Each structure stands twice: as structure tokens, then as C-alpha cells.
Amino acid sequence: MKKYFIISILCLAEISLMAQSRSVTWEKFNVSGPALKPIGQIAVRPSKDIAASQWSVGCETLDRDYGKFDNYKSYVGELGVKSARIQSGWAKCEKTKGEYSFEWLDTCVYGLSEQMVKPWICLCYGNPLYGANKELGAKIFTDETTMSAWLRYVEATVKRYKNTVSEWEIWNEPNLRSNPPEAYASLLMKTTESIKKIQPDAVIIGFSLAGISTDWAKGVFEVLKANNKTNIVDYLTYHPYVHNPDDALINIRELSEMAKSYDPGIRLFQGETGCPSILEWGHALSYYEWTEYSQVKWDLRQMINHWAEGIRYSIFTLVDLQYPNMLQSFGLLRTNLLKQVVYKRPSYYAVQHVVNLLDNSVTPSGKHKYTANTMRKISVVGLKKDNVFGVMLWYNDRIPDNDLKWDLTDITIESVTLKDPVFVELVTGKVYEIPAYNRRAIGVDMKFIDLPLRDSPVLIAERAQLTIKESE
Structure with missing residues (x-):
């Protein structure tokens, strides 16, 4: 009887430890993605595999x-x-x-x-x-x-x-x-x-x-x-x-x-x-x-x-x-x-x-000018890999808050053109489609319609430049 009691206590302790390993905030981030079609997740590498x-x-x-x-x-x-x-x-x-x-x-x-x-x-x-x-x-x-x-x-x-x-x-x-x-x-x-x-x-x-x-x-x-x-x-x-x-x-x-x-x-x-x-x-x-x-x-x-x-x-x-x-x-x-x-x-x-x-292998390409239908100030940071460009965007005018909601923003970004852009939410690493009707090139600029934004950076990049795996 004593043996089974000790085993039970050890099992309860193990279950308790497992419960402690749960991250509620991580779970909430994973269910608060934008209203876009998910297509996968950024593949990550350990230090030994990064040059x-x-x-x-x-x-x-x-x-x-x-x-x-x-x-x-x-x-x-x-x-x-x-x-x-x-x-x-x-x-x-x-x-x-x-x-x-x-x-x-x-x-x-x-x-x-x-x-x-x-x-x-x-x-x-x-x-x-x-x-x-x-x-x-x-x-x-x-x-x-x-x-x-x-x-x-x-x-x-x-x-x-x-x-x-x-x-x-x-x-x-x-x-x-x-x-x-x-x-x-x-x-x-x-x-x-x-x-x-x-x-x-x-x-x-x-x-x-x-x-x-x-x-x-x-x-x-x-x-x-x-x-x-x-x-x-x-x-x-x-x-x-x-x-x-x-x-x-x-x-x-x-x-x-x-x-x-x-x-x-x-x-x-x-x-x-x-x-x-x-x-x-x-x-x-x-x-x-x-x-x-x-x-x-x-x-x-x-x-x-x-x-x-x-x-x-x-x-x-x-x-x-x-x-x-x-x-x-x-x-x-x-x-x-x-x-x-x-x-x-x-x-x-x-x-x-x-x-x-x-x-x-990726270098910064400067800050991009933009016009948008929001009073919030936005950072638009350019990046370049093999002469293919992308941008990272976020609201920059306030202290980061706890809100996970997305604003749908119309924004035209100067001096960037993308043929097959995807949307990357950088916290979870999830990758989403940007529908063709939500984006178009205007000369050397790019306009996005109803682009999800919040006060946390997101990445817009060419699909072919990313290593995407199936979502876990």
C-alpha cells in the first residue's frame, strides 16, 4: 500500500510539473492571428546551422x-x-x-x-x-x-x-x-x-x-x-x-x-x-x-x-x-x-x-515612406536578400500594450514591389496568404488593402525567400 502511495505522489508531482510548463500567453498568441489564410510556419535553425x-x-x-x-x-x-x-x-x-x-x-x-x-x-x-x-x-x-x-x-x-x-x-x-x-x-x-x-x-x-x-x-x-x-x-x-x-x-x-x-x-x-x-x-x-x-x-x-x-x-x-x-x-x-x-x-x-x-544573408535597406488611412504612426523597415526586398511594419507611437486585436489598414509603401508577398506574424512565426485583391503594384510602390497591423512587428516578404514548414 505504501509503495502505491509513493508512486501516486510521484505521478501527481510529475503532472503538476507538466501543468506548470503550460504558457497561457503563448496559447493566446496562437489563436489571435489575422483573418488571413494560414499556409505554414517559419522554419527555424539552431545556432550551429546559422553561418x-x-x-x-x-x-x-x-x-x-x-x-x-x-x-x-x-x-x-x-x-x-x-x-x-x-x-x-x-x-x-x-x-x-x-x-x-x-x-x-x-x-x-x-x-x-x-x-x-x-x-x-x-x-x-x-x-x-x-x-x-x-x-x-x-x-x-x-x-x-x-x-x-x-x-x-x-x-x-x-x-x-x-x-x-x-x-x-x-x-x-x-x-x-x-x-x-x-x-x-x-x-x-x-x-x-x-x-x-x-x-x-x-x-x-x-x-x-x-x-x-x-x-x-x-x-x-x-x-x-x-x-x-x-x-x-x-x-x-x-x-x-x-x-x-x-x-x-x-x-x-x-x-x-x-x-x-x-x-x-x-x-x-x-x-x-x-x-x-x-x-x-x-x-x-x-x-x-x-x-x-x-x-x-x-x-x-x-x-x-x-x-x-x-x-x-x-x-x-x-x-x-x-x-x-x-x-x-x-x-x-x-x-x-x-x-x-x-x-x-x-x-x-x-x-x-x-x-x-x-x-x-539579409541586410537592412532603410526606412520606407508610406501613406495610410490611420492616425497611428507606423515604422516601415526595409530588408533585402539577393536583391529581393521585403518590409517589416508596426505601430511605433505608443508603449507596447496587451491588446492582440488587429487593425485593418490601407497602406501604400514607397519604393518596394513584391510579386508574391506573404504575411509573417513574427511572434508565432505563422505565415499567411495575402490575397491578390488585397495588394497591387503602383509603379515602384506597393499598395495593401485591409492589411492587418498592430503595435508588434510583422513581416511582408516574397514567398520564395522564406523557408516555410507545415504548421505544428
């Missing part, structure tokens, strides 16, 4: 044990990204002065690499052994003893991973907690010198700005200029957390213009941004009623805006992170308090579709 792309995903905070890499490792390659950001964790690697334990970091670096995902490492934070804080917003040390210990750690890390890692980011969000630009500039110059001593062809990623702090970054550049070192950084990273992702573009362009005035060869890299899926009381975008519906719309809009500008992009973050005071909800994967994956959020599928569609 190259600009897309990265965040695997941050493992240095502070806010996540567990082994619990989500396989989801990285399945997502289809070609790189991933991890943090090196000086305090976790050096717990006794002069002795380094890299085994935990080995698991992450080589676990990503074996999936054909290139790790890029953010070297951070301080180490309490030397009186330096190991948390976000840590004060940048300037004393000789701590700096020397830091540089020894940097050299040991680069030596260990130089055959696998070629891109090194120096610190995370140094502009927090009133760190002066001069302190970061000194850290940047000294750390770059140590990296290049071990790996001369290393790619240096710098700044890692919280937000888009152009004035603070300019202060750093002034110090670099005074030392004749404005060209030591290959990529300038920044973290644009804004409620309407379309509002970030003007500040991003200003940041780029300022940076290029010091070093014309420097490139921007969006190194960390994402959206919560619940109302949070801490961290970025807090005190706003986010949901899994608005999260996925936000992620798509921010990703495509950066892609259209030709800027590399890393999405924050793959999993919910267990901070000391809260379980953060930015993850593409929902996790529980045991750091286990509960289910894929709609945002996971949406990112998977975008990184598969917009690999390096």
Missing part, C-alpha cells in the same frame, strides 16, 4: 549565482543566436589571494562554444578580498594594490580563454553610483593594455553604459584623447531601457555621432536591454505594468530598430534571474525560485524567429 549573424543573448549574473547555466544551456543553441554575453566574476574566480578557480566559468565558456555560440566576456566586478564591491554599481577602484590584483586576474582570464574568446568587455555600467569618467578611463586603458599583451588581436568592447549617457561617455573620450588613446575601443556598448523602444533612436544616433567625432572607426553595440514581463519594483523599467504580451512586442521593436541601424544587439536576458531581493522577470524563459526553466515565453519564440530570418 553568421549579429545577434547575441545575455547569460549574465552567473558570477553571482543568480542563474544556473546547466539548467538552461541547451536553450541557447536552440534560440539560434551566434554569440552570448557572460560576466567573468573576479570575486568568484579568486576567493583566495593569488589563486584562481575557473571551473565554473569553463562550464559556461565551453558550453556555449560547443553549440557554435561565441561567448564574449564582460570583465567585472570588484573583489572583496581587495576591498572592492562585487555587485552592480560597484565603485571603480583606483588604488595601486587593487588595480594590480585586477590586472593580474584579467591576464589570467585572457590566457585561459584566448583560444575561444576574442571579444572582451571592460566593466558593466560604470556610469552608475557616481563613478567619474576619469576613473573608468583609467581602468579602460590599463585593462586594454593587459588584454592586448596576451591577445594582440583581441576585440575591445568598452563603456557598457547604463542607459544612453552621452555626456558621461564624452568625459571618458576626453581622457582617452589626452592620452592619445581614442582608438583603443572597437565597440561602444550601451543599455537603452526606455518604455517605448522607438523613442531610443534619437539618443542612439546622438551617441554614435559623438563617439565617431573622437574615433571614426568605432562601432556601436547594444550590449544589454530587454523588458520585464511583470510589474517590478526594482531594476530597469520598474513601476510599470508589463506583461508577457507587452514584453514580446517591446523586444521585437527594439531588436528590429537596432538591426535597421546596422547595430549589433544582445537581448537581456535568456532566463529570469534570482536576485537577493526578487526574481527578475526579463527572461525569454520563465524560471522558478529553484532556477529551473518553467516554460518558454512568447518572447523566446519571437526572438528565435527574428534571429533566423535576419541572419547575415
